[in-house]
Amino acid sequence: MVAAEPTPETIAIVKSTVPILRENLTEVITRFYENLFSTYPELKKQFNMDRHRGGTVKEENGIPKQVAALGGAVISYAKNIDRVEALLPVVERISHKHVSRGVSAAQYDKIGECLLRAMKDILEEAITEDIHNAWAEAYGFLASVFINMETKLTEELSEKAGYSGFVPMSVVGMETDEDGSKRLSLKSEEFGTPQHGPGQYVAVVIEKEGLEPTMTSMATVREDEENTLWIYVPDSQEESTRYLLDVVELGSVIKVSVPCGKVK
Numbered sequence: 395m396v397a398a399e400p401t402p403e404t405i406a407i408v409k410s411t412v413p414i415l416r417e418n419l420t421e422v423i424t425r426f427y428e429n430l431f432s433t434y435p436e437l438k439k440q441f442n443m444d445r446h447r448g449g450t451v452k453e454e455n456g457i458p459k460q461v462a463a464l465g466g467a468v469i470s471y472a473k474n475i476d477r478v479e480a481l482l483p484v485v486e487r488i489s490h491k492h493v494s495r496g497v498s499a500a501q502y503d504k505i506g507e508c509l510l511r512a513m514k515d516i517l518e519e520a521i522t523e524d525i526h527n528a529w530a531e532a533y534g535f536l537a538s539v540f541i542n543m544e545t546k547l548t549e550e551l552s553e554k555a556g557y558s559g560f561v562p563m564s565v566v567g568m569e570t571d572e573d574g575s576k577r578l579s580l581k582s583e584e585f586g587t588p589q590h591g592p593g594q595y596v597a598v599v600i601e602k603e604g605l606e607p608t609m610t611s612m613a614t615v616r617e618d619e620e621n622t623l624w625i626y627v628p629d630s631q632e633e634s635t636r637y638l639l640d641v642v643e644l645g646s647v648i649k650v651s652v653p654c655g656k657v658k
């Protein structure tokens with residue numbers, strides 16, 4: 395069930411915070427991730443932690459990509475809070491990513507708590523009680539839109555794949571490209587091969603001794619005659635990707651999600 399739409403007062407207050415949020419966006423979102431990973435470290439395993447550790451973090455205009463993506467979503471929501479239907483295509487794209495990472499409805503409160511706390515930590519007295527309450531209501535509404543979309547998507551994608559969550563798959567084929575990237579062909583003993591198409595990806599669970607459990611997304615590349623699931627592993631310095639390139643071999647077993655992302 396989608397929560398009641400925010401009141402006109404809440405809409406006005408949230409919109410009025412766009413300039414101050416935009417000005418301090420990197421600080422607020424960076425603090426959000428600090429709050430999240432220190433308060434709820436168990437959530438780390440669903441994120442690509444290589445992108446939150448510095449070093450290999452991909453930057454766009456000097457801003458880590460992860461910070462830019464969430465920051466962009468927050469600003470875009472604040473600007474369009476009175477016409478959420480305009481955001482639905484973006485919500486759907488993000489929801490595919492969430493489903494792939496096993497995000498649950500119960501986790502939304504944790505994200506909301508850490509985001510609101512980050513706004514207060516960074517913007518201090520500019521976040522009055524009225525602003526705090528307006529954002530809490532606005533976040534609750536957005537969360538319910540996501541949860542609704544993700545409940546439907548989980549059902550749809552699991553039915554198509556023939557399983558839900560993460561299943562162990564064996565590496566049954568491997569091809570190496572000249573540029574150091576690889577393609578791995580995966581098959582589940584229990585469920586065979588999930589249906590998948592161009593433009594989709596799976597989340598791969600990385601469990602390696604000495605490395606914090608993490609996940610990474612890999613594009614599915616083609617359907618061959620045997621209809622196995624191929625994933626493309628680009629040459630990269632990220633530790634999770636290096637694990638797939640350097641350690642995983644024929645016969646290795648890795649856990650993967652259902653194929654997600656809109657088929658092109």
Ligand code: HEM
Binds near residue numbers: 463
């Ligand atoms: C209304 C709340 C939320 C918003 C606006 C939001 C927004 C986003 C955005 C914009 C992305 C990037 C999408 C992409 O790369 O294609 C993303 C990715 C992700 N989100 Fe959310 N999200 C929300 C709630 C949650 C919750 C509750 C969780 C639970 C842990 C979560 C976990 C993730 C994960 C694991 C990723 C993948 C990014 C990574 O590996 O670092 N999100 N989200």
